[in-house]
Amino acid sequence: MIMKxxxxxxxxxxIIAAFFTSIALxxxxxxxxxxxxxxxxxxxxxxxxxxxxxLDVCPTDACRQWRDxxxxxxxxxxxxxxxxxxxxQQYGARVLAEPPETGINxxxxxxxxxxxxAGAFILFRALRxxxxxxxxxxxxxxxxxxxxDEYVARLEEELKNRK
Amino acid sequence: MIESTTSTPRRGVPLWVQIxxxxxxxxxxxxxxxxxxxxxxxxxxxxxxxSNFSMPLFSGYDWNGQSQIQLSDFRGKVVMVNFWASWCKxxxxxxxxxxxxxxxxxxxxxxxxxxxxxVDTEPEARAYLAKFGITFANGPDLGTRVSQLFRIKGVxxxxxxxxxxxxxxxxxxxFSSVDEIKSIINPLLK
Numbered sequence: 001m002i003m004k005x006x007x008x009x010x011x012x013x014x015i016i017a018a019f020f021t022s023i024a025l026x027x028x029x030x031x032x033x034x035x036x037x038x039x040x041x042x043x044x045x046x047x048x049x050x051x052x053x054x055l056d057v058c059p060t061d062a063c064r065q066w067r068d069x070x071x072x073x074x075x076x077x078x079x080x081x082x083x084x085x086x087x088x089q090q091y092g093a094r095v096l097a098e099p100p101e102t103g104i105n106x107x108x109x110x111x112x113x114x115x116x117x118a119g120a121f122i123l124f125r126a127l128r129x130x131x132x133x134x135x136x137x138x139x140x141x142x143x144x145x146x147x148x149d150e151y152v153a154r155l156e157e158e159l160k161n162r163k
Numbered sequence: 164m165i166e167s168t169t170s171t172p173r174r175g176v177p178l179w180v181q182i183x184x185x186x187x188x189x190x191x192x193x194x195x196x197x198x199x200x201x202x203x204x205x206x207x208x209x210x211x212x213x214s215n216f217s218m219p220l221f222s223g224y225d226w227n228g229q230s231q232i233q234l235s236d237f238r239g240k241v242v243m244v245n246f247w248a249s250w251c252k253x254x255x256x257x258x259x260x261x262x263x264x265x266x267x268x269x270x271x272x273x274x275x276x277x278x279x280x281x282v283d284t285e286p287e288a289r290a291y292l293a294k295f296g297i298t299f300a301n302g303p304d305l306g307t308r309v310s311q312l313f314r315i316k317g318v319x320x321x322x323x324x325x326x327x328x329x330x331x332x333x334x335x336x337x338f339s340s341v342d343e344i345k346s347i348i349n350p351l352l353k
Binding site for chain 2: 048088125
C-alpha cells in the first residue's frame with residue numbers, strides 16, 4: 001500500500017516537474033544573434049543606397065540600421081529566406097547579391113557558360129584547322145626534298161657522264 | 164602535288180550557328196544600350212505626365228483614413244511628393260519647412276503633401292517623423308517603385324504635380340525656407 005502511494009506521488013511529481021520545465025524552456029528568450037550570424041545574411045545583401053557595397057562591410061549609418069534590423073528579425077526567429085524576402089519587398093531585388101533567377105536575370109546565369117562553351121568550340125575548330133596546314137606543308141616539304149634529291153641525283157649522274 | 168594538298172575542302176561554321184551567335188550578340192548589345200540609356204536618364208523633368216502610382220502609408224500618417232493612396236485619387240489637386248529618409252541629413256534641414264507649409268495649405272483642400280520614405284527602416288522613419296512633428300501623409304516607397312518612376316538620384320528630392328497630373332517643378336536638394344515652397348505651389352493654384 002505504502003509502495004503504491006510512493007509510486008503515485010513520484011509519478012505525479014515527475015509530471016508536474018515535466019510541465020514546469022517545458023514552460024520554463026518555452027519562455028526562455030531567443031539568444032541575441034551574433035555578429036557572425038548577422039553578417040552571414042548581410043553579406044548576401046547589398047546596400048540599397050551605396051554603390052556596389054555589401055551590407056556586411058558598409059560603414060554608413062543606414063547600413064548599420066539595416067544590420068540592426070537583421071539582428072532583430074533573427075532574434076524574432078525569422079529565417080534567412082524570410083529576411084531576404086523582406087529586404088526585396090522593401091528595397092527591390094537589386095539588394096540581392098545574387099539576382100533572382102527570373103526574367104532577364106536568366107542571362108546572367110546562361111550567358112557565361114554559353115560563352116565559355118562557344119569559346120571552347122571555336123578554339124577546338126581553330127586548333128584542328130591549324131594542325132591541317134602544318135601536315136600539308138610537311139608533306140609538300142618532303143615532296144620538295146624528294147624532288148631535290150632527284151635533281152641532285154640527276155646532276156651528279158650528268159657530271160659523272162661528262163667525266 | 165602541292166596543289167592537291169592545299170585544295171582540301173574547308174568546313175566552315177554552320178550557317179545556323181552563325182545566325183544564333185550574331186543574333187545573340189545583337190540582342191546583348193541592345194540590352195546593354197537600353198540599360199545604359201536608362202541609367203543615364205536624369206530625373207523626370209517639368210512637363211512630363213506622371214504615371215499613376217500607388218503607395219502604402221504608415222499607420223498614423225494615412226490620408227483621410229486611407230492606408231493606401233493612388234496618384235489618380237488626387238486629380239484636380241496640386242500634389243507635392245517629397246522623397247526623404249531618416250538617414251539623410253539634408254532631409255532634416257527641410258523637414259520643418261515642409262510641415263509648416265503643410266499646415267499653411269492643409270485646410271485649403273487644393274493641395275496634397277505626400278512623403279515617400281526612400282530605402283529606410285520603419286522604426287527610424289517613425290522616429291524621424293515624430294522628431295520633426297510631421298503630420299502629412301507618409302509611407303514607405305516599397306521596392307523603390309515610386310522613386311524609380313521619378314528616376315530620383317538621391318534624397319531629398321521634391322516633385323510638384325499639377326491638377327492634370329503633369330509635373331511642374333522638381334526640387335533637387337533641400338528647401339531652405341517655407342516661402343520657397345509657397346513660391347512654387349501658389350502659382351499652380353491660380
